[in-house]
Amino acid sequence: MDSQLKIGFVGAGNMAFGITKGMLSGNVLPSNIKVSAPSSRNLGRFQELGVAVTHSNTEVVCDSDLVFITVKPHLVPPVLSQISPHITDRHVVVSVAAGVTIATLEELLPENSIVIRLMPNLPCVVQEGALLFARGSHAKPDDVALLRSLLHCCGLVEEGPEAWIDIHTGLSGSGVAFVYLFAEALAEGAVKMGMPSALAHSIASQTVLGAGRLLRDSGRHPAQLRSEVCTPGGTTIYGLHTLEQGGVRASTMSAVEAATERARELGRLSAARSTK
Numbered sequence: 449m450d451s452q453l454k455i456g457f458v459g460a461g462n463m464a465f466g467i468t469k470g471m472l473s474g475n476v477l478p479s480n481i482k483v484s485a486p487s488s489r490n491l492g493r494f495q496e497l498g499v500a501v502t503h504s505n506t507e508v509v510c511d512s513d514l515v516f517i518t519v520k521p522h523l524v525p526p527v528l529s530q531i532s533p534h535i536t537d538r539h540v541v542v543s544v545a546a547g548v549t550i551a552t553l554e555e556l557l558p559e560n561s562i563v564i565r566l567m568p569n570l571p572c573v574v575q576e577g578a579l580l581f582a583r584g585s586h587a588k589p590d591d592v593a594l595l596r597s598l599l600h601c602c603g604l605v606e607e608g609p610e611a612w613i614d615i616h617t618g619l620s621g622s623g624v625a626f627v628y629l630f631a632e633a634l635a636e637g638a639v640k641m642g643m644p645s646a647l648a649h650s651i652a653s654q655t656v657l658g659a660g661r662l663l664r665d666s667g668r669h670p671a672q673l674r675s676e677v678c679t680p681g682g683t684t685i686y687g688l689h690t691l692e693q694g695g696v697r698a699s700t701m702s703a704v705e706a707a708t709e710r711a712r713e714l715g716r717l718s719a720a721r722s723t724k
């Protein structure tokens with residue numbers, strides 16, 4: 449990767465921070481990153497990382513080679529209309545906005561713009577993200593290689609067809625929050641049974657971490673690992689039976705489905721805004 453490569457973020461929120469932290473753990477220097485947001489309130493934690501900040505989106509674009517669009521999906525059309533006059537053929541534009549399609553992004557940018565649609569997730573902040581991207585019509589293998597080289601420190605980085613990006617949003621972008629809900633409920637169950645809250649939460653988070661690492665590192669199917677925890681007639685099968693009675697599996701599948709459908713809906717809304 450070119451050590452002089454300049455990276456910009458339009459939007460200084462949680463996801464911009466997560467990707468920035470991930471990239472800084474690799475060989476990206478803070479002096480090569482610039483972030484913009486209308487309010488100084490969001491910029492302080494970037495300054496603490498040594499990253500340059502500004503209120504001007506166009507300044508970020510003019511000073512960057514690769515620009516992440518990290519605003520909320522409904523703001524993508526107005527923000528891209530604002531920065532579009534400053535996008536040139538040297539720029540690679542990477543949008544992380546849920547639902548916003550490559551067609552909408554390309555429509556809002558100059559002809560032949562290099563666009564990549566990326567769906568990251570919050571654990572990029574600890575280099576354990578799960579990121580899926582799809583390349584736009586004008587993205588070349590070098591652009592994709594550049595993005596991969598920047599993001600590899602953020603976690604698992606995969607490329608797929610654009611249709612999978614909304615599904616990944618439900619599975620993993622939002623899925624992180626589903627796991628937190630489960631972790632919270634695990635801890636609350638222990639509190640109900642009399643364990644102090646702080647210890648219950650600490651053990652719940654370690655349980656989620658340990659289960660996740662073993663699942664990933666072993667490469668085994670979750671059902672196989674689950675059966676290793678279940679002693680016949682033991683404690684786990686009693687708990688699992690209770691979870692199944694509550695419909696945990698069906699409701700988790702429905703949660704991924706609902707989040708995917710919402711991403712698709714956000715895509716339709718932003719497409720409608722882009723043609724106004």
Ligand SMILES: NC(=O)C1=CN([C@@H]2O[C@H](COP(=O)(O)OP(=O)(O)OC[C@H]3O[C@@H](n4cnc5c(N)ncnc54)[C@H](O)[C@@H]3O)[C@@H](O)[C@H]2O)C=CC1
Pocket residue numbers: 458459460461462463464484485486487490505518519520521523527544545546567568569570621622
């Ligand atoms: N939070 C998450 O876990 C994930 C978020 N995303 C996507 O990332 C994008 C950003 O989400 P978050 O970081 O969670 O939101 P956020 O609300 O934390 O950050 C949005 C940022 O945009 C800034 N902003 C508002 N108006 C702006 C403007 N006109 N120009 C420039 N900046 C402006 C805000 O000041 C704020 O810093 C969304 O499109 C979301 O779909 C994708 C994957 C995961």
Ligand SMILES: O=C(O)[C@@H]1CCC=N1
Pocket residue numbers: 546617621622
């Ligand atoms: O909730 C959202 O819309 C964003 C996209 C995935 C995670 N957070």
